[in-house]
Amino acid sequence: MQHSAAKLPVILTGDRTTGPLHLGHYVGSLKNRVSLQTTHQQYLLLADSQALTDNAHDPGRVRDNILEIATDYLAVGIDPNVTTICLQSHLPALADLTLLYLNFVTVARLERNPTIKDEIQARGFGRDIPAGFLCYPVAQAADITGFKATIVPVGEDQAPLIEQTNEIVRRINRQAGVAVLPEARALIPGVGRLPGIDGKGKMSKSQGNTIQLSASPDEICEAVRLMFTDPNHIKASDPGRIEGNVVFTYLDAFDEDRTGVEDLKARYIRGGLGDSIVKKRLNDVLQELLAPIRDRRRSLASDPGYVLQIVRRGTEQAREITEMTLREVRAALGLFAL
Numbered sequence: 001m002q003h004s005a006a007k008l009p010v011i012l013t014g015d016r017t018t019g020p021l022h023l024g025h026y027v028g029s030l031k032n033r034v035s036l037q038t039t040h041q042q043y044l045l046l047a048d049s050q051a052l053t054d055n056a057h058d059p060g061r062v063r064d065n066i067l068e069i070a071t072d073y074l075a076v077g078i079d080p081n082v083t084t085i086c087l088q089s090h091l092p093a094l095a096d097l098t099l100l101y102l103n104f105v106t107v108a109r110l111e112r113n114p115t116i117k118d119e120i121q122a123r124g125f126g127r128d129i130p131a132g133f134l135c136y137p138v139a140q141a142a143d144i145t146g147f148k149a150t151i152v153p154v155g156e157d158q159a160p161l162i163e164q165t166n167e168i169v170r171r172i173n174r175q176a177g178v179a180v181l182p183e184a185r186a187l188i189p190g191v192g193r194l195p196g197i198d199g200k201g202k203m204s205k206s207q208g209n210t211i212q213l214s215a216s217p218d219e220i221c222e223a224v225r226l227m228f229t230d231p232n233h234i235k236a237s238d239p240g241r242i243e244g245n246v247v248f249t250y251l252d253a254f255d256e257d258r259t260g261v262e263d264l265k266a267r268y269i270r271g272g273l274g275d276s277i278v279k280k281r282l283n284d285v286l287q288e289l290l291a292p293i294r295d296r297r298r299s300l301a302s303d304p305g306y307v308l309q310i311v312r313r314g315t316e317q318a319r320e321i322t323e324m325t326l327r328e329v330r331a332a333l334g335l336f337a338l
């Protein structure tokens with residue numbers, strides 16, 4: 001599309017539209033997406049249909065977060081002239097591909113998918129799992145192959161979904177007798193998952209331990225104030241621990257002054273450095289990181305028509321591409337064309 005002259009490798013990734021994005025998304029993927037967009041043909045999928053597979057009781061949430069997330073993308077520096085932002089539910093070819101692929105997957109295989117297994121347990125579904133949820137890996141295979149993406153930047157927990165996608169690709173190609181679809185590989189970020197401010201697990205909206213990209217200066221201050229450190233570091237003169245100390249984990253993730261961080265660590269371990277000084281540094285770093293994002297967010301929010309138009313235009317471009325793939329797959333399989 002935008003890069004029609006040079007054929008760049010195709011990247012597709014997406015987000016379930018269940019809540020606005022936070023700092024965990026920023027280090028884990030948004031930052032990468034901003035740099036990858038210049039060297040790759042990048043598609044960002046607002047995965048509202050997938051969000052519905054475990055949020056059918058709350059469609060308003062799925063709806064309201066579509067433009068929120070699109071706004072987050074633009075605020076962190078996604079350039080809509082090089083990255084295509086598109087809406088899953090408005091790409092009917094993806095639903096058609098899903099229906100087709102379902103014939104190439106067994107229920108046993110879906111139930112064995114480690115991502116799904118973990119999620120069934122985490123959500124307490126048991127056997128009462130919505131069929132749409134059990135099948136979402138097939139829909140995700142449709143997302144990936146619909147754009148013929150060969151690189152899929154996702155968290156480690158999603159790697160089994162890429163494996164399942166490639167199994168479907170091989171089955172389709174074998175049945176077709178030609179390589180109509182390419183296989184894809186997961187691009188797993190080098191940095192691990194950012195813990196929540198309570199240090200109890202990954203940053204996640206459902207845990208209430210996040211810092212939103214839209215956080216106000218006061219909200220950032222408060223989050224840093226509450227942040228989990230070393231519970232045994234009571235007096236400033238006590239030697240402190242760095243491991244599991246969220247303030248230092250965040251400094252490692254966000255502070256570009258590496259020598260400064262190493263110096264703080266050494267002083268903290270030795271004893272004589274209070275939490276408040278380390279927290280002050282982190283607060284400064286986060287305020288500086290989030291201020292321009294928040295400002296861009298605010299000016300984008302004052303013109304929702306603009307964000308809507310970006311999503312509309314991206315979805316139209318994506319529609320052409322995914323429909324072309326659907327036609328090719330159907331033809332390769334020798335299905336009827338009217």
Ligand code: TRP
Nearest residue numbers: 012013014015016047050140143
């Ligand atoms: N499953 C991804 C998530 O939970 C969202 C997603 C939907 C996605 N379709 C995708 C990711 C295709 C990568 C490729 O955030």
